Amino acid sequence: MSSNSASKSKRSLKSTSSNPSSSDGKRKKTAQKTLGMAWGANSRPSSRSAFRNSPFTDVGSYMAVKNQKLHEQFNAAASSSSYSGSSSGNIFSGVSIFVDGYTVPSSQELRGYMLKYGGRFENYFSRHRVTHIICSNLPDSKIKNLRAFSGGLPIVKPAWLLESVAANKLLSWTPYQLDQLAAENCNQAKLSAFFTLQYNEAPKIANTSVDDCDNQLFIKKDEGRASLEQAESCNEEEIDLLQLKTDRVMSEGPSCSVESSCEVKGLEQSDCSPSDMKNSDLEYKSSPCKASVSHCSNSLDNYSSCEASSSRNCLPTNQLHSTLSDPNFVENYFKSSRLHFIGTWRNRYRKRFPSLSNGTTSRVSNPYNEGSSMKTGVANEKNVVIHIDMDCFFVSVVIRNHPELHGKPVAVCHSDNPRGTAEISSANYPAREYGVKAGMFVKDAKIRCPQLVIVPYDFRAYEMVADQFYDILHRHCNKVQAVSCDEAFLDVSDTKVGDYELLASIIRKEILNTTGCTASAGIAENMLMARLATKTAKPDGQFHIPPGKVDDYLYTLPVKALPGIGHVLEEKLKKKQIRTCGQLRPIAKESLQKDFGMKTGEMLWNYSRGIDSRLVGLIQESKSIGAEVNWGVRFNNANDVQHFLTNLCKEVALRLQGCGVQGRTFTLKIKKKKSDAGEPVKYMGHGYCENLSHTITIPMATDDVGVLQRLATQLFGHFHIDVGDIRGVGLQVSKLEGAGDSKRGNKRNSILSWVSSTSAKEQNQNLISDLPKCEAWRPTDGVLRQPASSMKGSSIEMRAGSETGIYNSTGIPPLQDLDVAVIESLPPEVVSEINEMYGGKLLGFISASKNKIINTNIHDASTKSCEDSGVAVEDMGSLSRAHLLESNTVATDKVMGCDKEEDLDFAAPATFSRKDIMPSSLSQVDSSVFQELPEEFRKDIIEHLGHHQGAEFLKGAFSDVSDKQTEVEASDLSGLWVGNPPKWVEKFQISNCGLLTIFAEIYLSGSGGCLSSLLQCLMSRIFVFTGASTDGFGNAGSWLHELFKQYIDIKITTDVEEIYLCICLLRRLTERFEFLLQVYNAIIPHLQASMGEHYGGTLCIPLL
């Protein structure tokens, strides 16, 4: 079902030529940089032709050297600085700035500060090296780029540096954020900031002024009435929330066409207006942005744009609530999502307490109970666990500074529209008395409680309070397991305090005093019972369940209260007449395991007895990272989807990079509207959906956004879905590795290990079997369609059906399928490895093959004799390059082993129709590109698009072209090929790019499916080498860009003709591309490592 194919590798040469910022840097004329230029945006050369003759192949290496030199200079200057080493010299330790644009003081002065005070100064932006971007102001046009490329890095005014120096300590950068961004971020820290938490920002206990500033409620001016906005909680509300969600999904099903919501609507309209009037008396103001008084006053001026949680004020007035209307939907959405906040909080915690999460043995030393013994896996004679949970966290945090609201029913919600479907996130206890629950629509909540006060989220305050919360916990205990922002387990078995109830009350009191919010605690001998105890303790209490009381406590406890039992399991148990733990306990463990599975059965058996062997531990390393959006997702066409996927991939890539990991398995999830589902009850909700997913595993881990995009596109193609039915999209990455792992000579990177791997075999075979129906998703014209079918019956496909098959049981092609000429032209290291793959028989095969050709003895014998001969393996040393090249008399279109009739048949055509590579609509034609195409190409395109409306434009614009009556044989490009196909080393030295030649090679010798041909294709890619950066590529216009970006991160010459021919190549290769992609990516690291050194200079390899 799923076609497993994959791509990818880490972007090689990141630090050299493939870094857009590097190559841009060279073109910079002014000392003051702009972000756009530095990050590759808007940096096209003014004249392409002017650039064409520049020694651009050297740009990468030039920049690499230059950067290196700058670093060395900086280091030398820093080490000679009289300040270094002194206590004050390290103010900026760990800070690495990139100065963008004009600043006061100048970037050179800022550099001086960094030099003196232990920081770093980056001349060119690198997401991996830079920790802060320094910027005085940015034109609006740059803001978007900034968001896209900063990767969550703080963008801060120079004053931060100056004042830090003045204070002789590193101040928090947050008050110095750039105004534009601060305004946008005031509601919630930029999403990516979760993952790039600035380690230099000392964890702060909010002081009173900050609290006041941050937590003031405000009026929603645009609605002309009062509305309190801010925050909410997770925890105990979530059970109800889940239940409500489930109920709602059910109600949206086909069987419930007209339900209560209609009636409810009429009801609430009359009921709710009075409460609106009442609420309008309340007035609050807000300046939620800042942590400093001065900043607060600044932000008052642009209050409306700075409003917390107010996309409605930050964005144009029309509704920007769906993927259709908001181009930055993904980013904006996450900023306001409470579930996203809850879901990503753990990352923030990991960053804040890294020592607690990177291993099972590391512990933070705790001055309060130093000397406490490490807990072993064996239970002590007495275990004591305290579970602490803040009470209705989201609400409590928001209203803690508003005594006038105490005792009143308050809930956190995005909207207080009394007819709306915004969800109550958290309700305080007075509200709960009215039946207001988390997960409820606000309209339903208002029906139950018309005087309900709605307050908005304040994610920033939640973070702050959570930090305070954990600071307190860590002070009292060195074994803290974070569950969420407001909930944690403490293992206090080893603490000196003997009275655990006293300890719990001390901690709770401290939490209240520090945060202004109450917390409840449960005390028991294991995590399960402690957590259950907390439920009893709430609100604002604590409860101890001693071992002797466990049985009694559990006997009447509903099974639903046990962690791990949700509504589904509850229902299953209910069907067996099991509602309480007391009823569950008599059931035999085997019986439970039979009914619910091994693990779940055992869990039920244990939990019903209060048995829980888990130990309070550390946060484990994450196993997967992903992002999904299931609200506001609506698409009209494939372009919409592509746009969304692109943004989603950016998001996921940033998260991967932020966590310093790369992944190998990629899962794309789609929520598809059920065919019989109507409009969702919830505004912009996903309604009644079926969930679909497809997975791909690639040989090498990546965090590269381009790779993610291609994978996502590829995965999406597997769904065959009407884009109008999509209600949610998610991308998850698993099989994570540390970002540095792949660089350390990972075994998996070897050709042998990859080609012989199970997944590789599987993927190849799947791909091959999929080829006849291989669908390439091309977004260029906004529709999904099949690729050109001209290659039907392609070599690979036919090969798959041939007797020999592509792979034998070892997962490599039969020896006789190899193209000797190609093998010989490989670098010795690669030949050596391939030789190993064949158990040392390759070299013998090569000599035998050469003899065979010389003897013109064409058929049968050779293959067999090679395989069986056991010819002595030539010493690698003797198989010198010169020797190999000397033997290149082998016809390049001759493929060893292709001596059977069907093999000859499937050799790809020697010519192709230019129609195959034509743009399908005028919109795909970039006029600047068009203008520079060879005349005959232009003519063809005009003819091809003749039936399109607007083709006259082309004729008019380039009348000189259309007027020419040059007769060109459209079906034959052979005249454009450059010389004879040289061997690849020669091509490497040919600066005019052997692409054209290679193109010939592929199709003349195309014996698809066998390694020889693949290698030829792959080698060819290597020579599409980097001329300009991607900017030059971007200049090629939308048509080229759209086409290329799906398939290849190619660094290409600015020569338009070459670009055009690359397209030819890629299009023709598309049908076997997935297969090629994997081989290519498996080989590249080898080539790069061995060849770069072997042949000197920078080997510029395009990445797929």
Added chain:
DNA sequence: ATCCTCCCCTAC
């Protein structure tokens, strides 16, 4: 048996 994919369930 063991692994994998494609789900589902659950907690927060």
Added chain:
DNA sequence: TAAGGTAGGGGAGGAT
């Protein structure tokens, strides 16, 4: 209008 995410665990069923 509204922001229904994130991640771990496990089961079914298929491939090897």
